[in-house]
Amino acid sequence: MAVRGLKDLKESYDCVVIGGGLGGLTCANRLAKMGRSVLLLEQHTQLGGLATWFKRKKHIFDVALHGFPVGMTKTLRKYWSRDISDRIVQLKGIRFDNPQFQLETTYDREDFIRLLTDKFGATRETVERFFTVTREMNFFDDQAKTTRELFQEFFPDRDDIWRLLMEPITYANGSTLDDPAISYGIVFSNFMSQGVFTFRGGTDLFISLMDKELGANGVDVRVGVLVDKIIVDGGKAVGVHAGGKTIRARSVVSNANLKTTVLDMLDNGAVSPEFRAKTEAVRVNNSSCQVYMGIKPGEKIDFIGDLLFTSTAPKFDAELMLSKNVTSRTFSVYYPDMRPGGPERYTIVASSNARYEDWDGLTPEQYKAEKARLAEDTLNALEKYIPGARAKIDHLEVATPRTFKRYTLHVKGSSFGTKFEGLEISQNLPKEAPGLFHTGSVAIIMSGWLGAANYGVIVANEVDKYLGV
Amino acid sequence: MTADGIRQAILEIIQDILPDEDLDSLAPDKTFREQINLDSMDFLDIVMELRKRYSIEVPEKDYPNLATMDSSVGYLLPKMERL
Numbered sequence A: 001m002a003v004r005g006l007k008d009l010k011e012s013y014d015c016v017v018i019g020g021g022l023g024g025l026t027c028a029n030r031l032a033k034m035g036r037s038v039l040l041l042e043q044h045t046q047l048g049g050l051a052t053w054f055k056r057k058k059h060i061f062d063v064a065l066h067g068f069p070v071g072m073t074k075t076l077r078k079y080w081s082r083d084i085s086d087r088i089v090q091l092k093g094i095r096f097d098n099p100q101f102q103l104e105t106t107y108d109r110e111d112f113i114r115l116l117t118d119k120f121g122a123t124r125e126t127v128e129r130f131f132t133v134t135r136e137m138n139f140f141d142d143q144a145k146t147t148r149e150l151f152q153e154f155f156p157d158r159d160d161i162w163r164l165l166m167e168p169i170t171y172a173n174g175s176t177l178d179d180p181a182i183s184y185g186i187v188f189s190n191f192m193s194q195g196v197f198t199f200r201g202g203t204d205l206f207i208s209l210m211d212k213e214l215g216a217n218g219v220d221v222r223v224g225v226l227v228d229k230i231i232v233d234g235g236k237a238v239g240v241h242a243g244g245k246t247i248r249a250r251s252v253v254s255n256a257n258l259k260t261t262v263l264d265m266l267d268n269g270a271v272s273p274e275f276r277a278k279t280e281a282v283r284v285n286n287s288s289c290q291v292y293m294g295i296k297p298g299e300k301i302d303f304i305g306d307l308l309f310t311s312t313a314p315k316f317d318a319e320l321m322l323s324k325n326v327t328s329r330t331f332s333v334y335y336p337d338m339r340p341g342g343p344e345r346y347t348i349v350a351s352s353n354a355r356y357e358d359w360d361g362l363t364p365e366q367y368k369a370e371k372a373r374l375a376e377d378t379l380n381a382l383e384k385y386i387p388g389a390r391a392k393i394d395h396l397e398v399a400t401p402r403t404f405k406r407y408t409l410h411v412k413g414s415s416f417g418t419k420f421e422g423l424e425i426s427q428n429l430p431k432e433a434p435g436l437f438h439t440g441s442v443a444i445i446m447s448g449w450l451g452a453a454n455y456g457v458i459v460a461n462e463v464d465k466y467l468g469v
Numbered sequence B: 001m002t003a004d005g006i007r008q009a010i011l012e013i014i015q016d017i018l019p020d021e022d023l024d025s026l027a028p029d030k031t032f033r034e035q036i037n038l039d040s041m042d043f044l045d046i047v048m049e050l051r052k053r054y055s056i057e058v059p060e061k062d063y064p065n066l067a068t069m070d071s072s073v074g075y076l077l078p079k080m081e082r083l
Helices: A020-033 A073-079 A110-117 A124-135 A147-154 A159-173 A181-194 A200-216 A259-265 A273-281 A319-323 A356-360 A365-385 A401-408 A422-432 A448-467 B003-017 B041-055 B061-068 B069-080
Strands: A015-018 A038-042 A055-058 A059-064 A088-092 A094-098 A103-104 A196-199 A219-225 A227-233 A236-242 A247-250 A251-254 A287-295 A305-312 A329-334 A347-354 A391-401 A435-436
Touching: A015 A236, A015 A247, A020 A038, A020 A073, A020 A200, A020 A251, A020 A448, A055 A200, A059 A200, A059 A287, A059 A347, A073 A088, A073 A448, A073 B041, A094 A159, A103 A110, A103 A159, A110 A147, A110 A159, A110 A181, A124 A147, A124 A181, A147 A159, A147 A181, A159 A181, A159 A219, A159 A305, A159 A329, A159 A347, A159 A448, A181 A448, A196 A200, A196 A219, A196 A305, A200 A219, A251 A448, A259 A273, A259 A422, A287 A365, A287 A401, A319 A347, A319 A365, A329 A365, A347 A356, A347 A365, A356 A401, A365 A391, A391 A401, A422 A435, A435 A448, A448 B041, B003 B041, B003 B069, B061 B069
Parallel strands: A015 A038, A015 A251, A038 A219, A094 A305, A251 A435
Antiparallel strands: A055 A059, A088 A196, A094 A103, A227 A236, A236 A247, A287 A347, A287 A391, A305 A329, A329 A347
């Protein structure tokens, strides 16, 4: 089990992993299973990174893991344990509600073919070809084509279809029409394979089972420990500096934000000026706002779906989706069966994408007022789906990009790491500073929960290769 | 290792990655991906396991060689025949 602080460390480790997000945790677990000695350091007191939760009154609020593709089952089974993967359950009530269409779907291939042909009038041949093309995309494919071009090719000028295809993916990985088509296609076809899934038992159980598994595999897990420097000596990464201590290791994996890793944790000169400049130019992805609502114990709400993609905007508009004047919200509704054996609780999390800049410059009074406005708007929006919701809610709380920054330390509170150009930096870091690796949300396709965990596995493999026999 | 041994080694790796798949009826000249539920991550697992078990490095540009059983055996034979 994770221990707070740095007491009784070993003399040296094969690998130090900086950060306990899903990528860092999976990388650490994998390395330990390959027989390596691993120390994992997490700055927060809780593991999970953005895969996190918090308790208020009698409620547990899940910040993320509201829905992931079925591939997560395989990933958890292969790289964690059957005990963890067996708890994954499907969410069948996915709803869309916007001025262009209202529909309910299981969000899988079969149902989407039905919707796209019957409801939206596309030809079956076109739809099947679209599925085939997106399914065959790989992350090492051509990046020149954008999602917009992909959509235009298959469904020219059909902004209603574009919205259906794009909106959930924008929530899943922050990508937009102007990002590379492969960043859309890979994530979309991951979901389309069988639908949307989540972890029964909640994020708290999910992360605590991972913590136990790490312990069983011998990973030394420390929380509440902020790494301030990665030590590079003779061109190679040889450890980290954290909590006033120097910790020796034969390799270092950073699961921190890519820009923080290269620009803040490394001394100037540890990488080439060109590499540094390229890293500076990497754009971070957007952040999020969330409104958490807990239903009073004893009160019930009817089943209205598990995930509701709602919008009042006339058309899909990526810029508008980031605006502080929120028009698009995803409601994730947690019913009591999500935590079997627990008390009968309902919680609702409303998520919207957001820009850090919009929230950063506010005075304390303005910030408070803007949060109150967001809470009020969200309650009003929820009334449409749960009439009388306002009277049933006994806890309401707002998180903004500033909140995400405070807890994760991500640059600009980024919810989905960096844009596509980050992938090259992340992958080439070991060439600049041998022994130093990065795993984490990069390039959108390595984002989303499945991508983050899988990237951890890929990097563990590279580290193991580096460490040799 | 003989061609047959390599075939067996590949089947063992795939079975470990996908314990629920029935591999008995795999056609050697058809792609794995059209016959079994093998996604891109499973494919990388095969590459990783080849390295762990047999110290074989498969660079990214050679990945297409591992599309079918026949092409995999053909590609791996010169690398593995001395094992």
